[in-house]
Amino acid sequence: MAGEAQNWLSRMTEAAGKQSFHGAFVYERTGSFTTHEIWRQVGDDVTTERLVQTDGEYQEWLRRNGKLICATTGGPVIASQEASQTINRPELLEEWYELQVLGATRVASRPVTVVAVKPRDAHRYAYEFYLDSDTGLLLKSLMVNERQALLERFQFATFELNPTLADAMAPGKGCLEVTDTEAEAMVADSQWQPAWLPPGFTEGRQAQLLNEGDGQIISQVYTDGLARFTLFIEPLSEEHQAEDLRAQLGPTVAVSRKLNLTEGLFLATVVGEIPPATAERIVGSLLPEQGAQTP
């Protein structure tokens, strides 16, 4: 059964790069429910993807081959390197999650196969993926915590394969051209690496140094192949003061800790879709005294 589930996850990743589609989906998390429309056109050389939020404030993104072309938020964005977040190797997931095909149902009028992904420890959440039985495309996904509370829902309401996309791919006039700010790649510095990481989490890509106003922020992505968190570290100063903090936004937790180092005062923040206690422990292991003790 696990092998079958792995196959489905492989199909899901492959299908994402192959299929053109158009659909409308809902996204729900604690305190927020939004509706969206998506068009994806996969050509020989170019994959274009357009997303529009269809309720509330108008929001739009247009990406070509993964590069953000325009967005309603405009402004500079961090040139996104390919994050190794996709489930490229589901057989590796098996070590941290139990994979199981639960059965079949329907989403957006299409038959889907349901794959349950259950964590083997307390450092990650559970997922349910509803994959189009025909193509393997993800039509619905749920994230569930250890108390069986739903953290997040993504679900197509309408879905159309290989639609006529000609006009739909043109950005709206509210979609502002985006300028890239190149983030500097950073040489690994063990000082900024947590002494403790949840098992299975590795650096998703090279650490980045972002220029932010007058200061610089180090950011490092970690992933277990499915869940993902980002560690941000930046210096504190007279003008930039902060206290230890913990915030939860739907599935995403943010935990800040002040680091009192010989070089000065820094703020370390873990942001990610991981259980709060795990985030606490990661950021806590950056504290000098904690780091020394942690095996």
Added chain:
Amino acid sequence: MRSESLQESLSAVMDGEAGDLELRRVLQATEQEPAVRDTWERYQIARAAMHKEPWQGKVDLSAGIAAALANEPTPTASSQPSALWQNMGKLAVAASVTLAVLVGVKMVNQENVPGEPAIVAERPAQEAAPAPSTPAAAPAVRQSGSAVLAGFPATSDATAPSDWHEKRISNYLRQHAEQGTQAAAPSPVPYARAASLDDK
């Protein structure tokens, strides 16, 4: 029971906000009044349609509650649930209220929970959160612990983070979400997460 207040009770039950007494009233009413039963059934169908997903288990809500209540002494208006249960409820409510507040990314820091961060950091992982394989009911006691650990003190002396920090957290959330978007990702969830940061 007046029909308006019964309607309110019904809604409360459906939202999971009803007390035991209220719940019992509704269940009794559904047995005695066909109109109430119809409403109850419609709610149930709507609810089932919304939540017919494996993660939620396959418990018939009405039957489950009725059975559970049948084994309990009839509560009177003055009777109180156990202290533990009461506290857990409050913690649960406090947590969800905080989540709602966070929509506007208004945050409460935890400097008023002395020692908590250290405890969390040193706690073995298995204790910090209930094992995912345990049934939903089992982690209840630990849950109360983790709700405290969640660092959302319900006390009024909790201070808000600095404006700068609050902006930073919003920024981090956005960057984290946007870094998850990529070429032909299997799911547009990170986009939706980023979009929902601006949901008002």
